[in-house]
Amino acid sequence: MLDLNIFIDDARDNMERAVEHLSELMGRVRAGKANPKILDGISVEYYGNMTPLSQVSTISTTDARTIVITPWEKKLLKDIEKAILNSPVGITPENNGEVIRLGIPPLTEDRRKELVKQVKGDAEDAKISVRNARRDANEAIRKSIKTDAVPEDMAKDAEAKIQTVHDEFIKRIEAVFAEKEKEIMTV
Numbered sequence: 001m002l003d004l005n006i007f008i009d010d011a012r013d014n015m016e017r018a019v020e021h022l023s024e025l026m027g028r029v030r031a032g033k034a035n036p037k038i039l040d041g042i043s044v045e046y047y048g049n050m051t052p053l054s055q056v057s058t059i060s061t062t063d064a065r066t067i068v069i070t071p072w073e074k075k076l077l078k079d080i081e082k083a084i085l086n087s088p089v090g091i092t093p094e095n096n097g098e099v100i101r102l103g104i105p106p107l108t109e110d111r112r113k114e115l116v117k118q119v120k121g122d123a124e125d126a127k128i129s130v131r132n133a134r135r136d137a138n139e140a141i142r143k144s145i146k147t148d149a150v151p152e153d154m155a156k157d158a159e160a161k162i163q164t165v166h167d168e169f170i171k172r173i174e175a176v177f178a179e180k181e182k183e184i185m186t187v
Helices: 005-028 074-086 109-146 152-185
Strands: 043-046 049-052 057-063 066-071 093-095 100-103
Touching: 005 109, 005 152, 043 074, 066 074, 074 093, 074 100, 109 152
Parallel strands: none
Antiparallel strands: 043 049, 057 066, 066 100, 093 100
């Protein structure tokens, strides 16, 4: 007899990855205050390889509106500055020859609404990933019924467990979205 917990655990793992990915995306959204995570997607050429900014410099926040980037090698200052300018971060860096400062401007009301729409889209994508994981697990369970590896009543119980896990992850996604929406809309 086939153990249906394998399908449930696999679905749970896939749903967990969707929530983790959403949390990572939410961290990159600039909500009007200094957050070093907004630089996570930026890479710099370092000895011929594209290297994440966090691996060639120290990134810190000095106050609620300033991010300071201290490169480990001074020759990287121009490359880091260029990478930030070419990124979708939308902030002009200030290079003083020692460090790069990013002044985070306050968000306008229109920009806040735009960011909420973007974040809502990311949350919806995460929900779709969770639903897809549920669908894949349920299909695998139905196939096991057809091959007579599992009785139908056990399959129905497993589908109910998968639905419970699905509901739990949808609530987590909604909580992550609500928290980020509140952060963005707070002036």
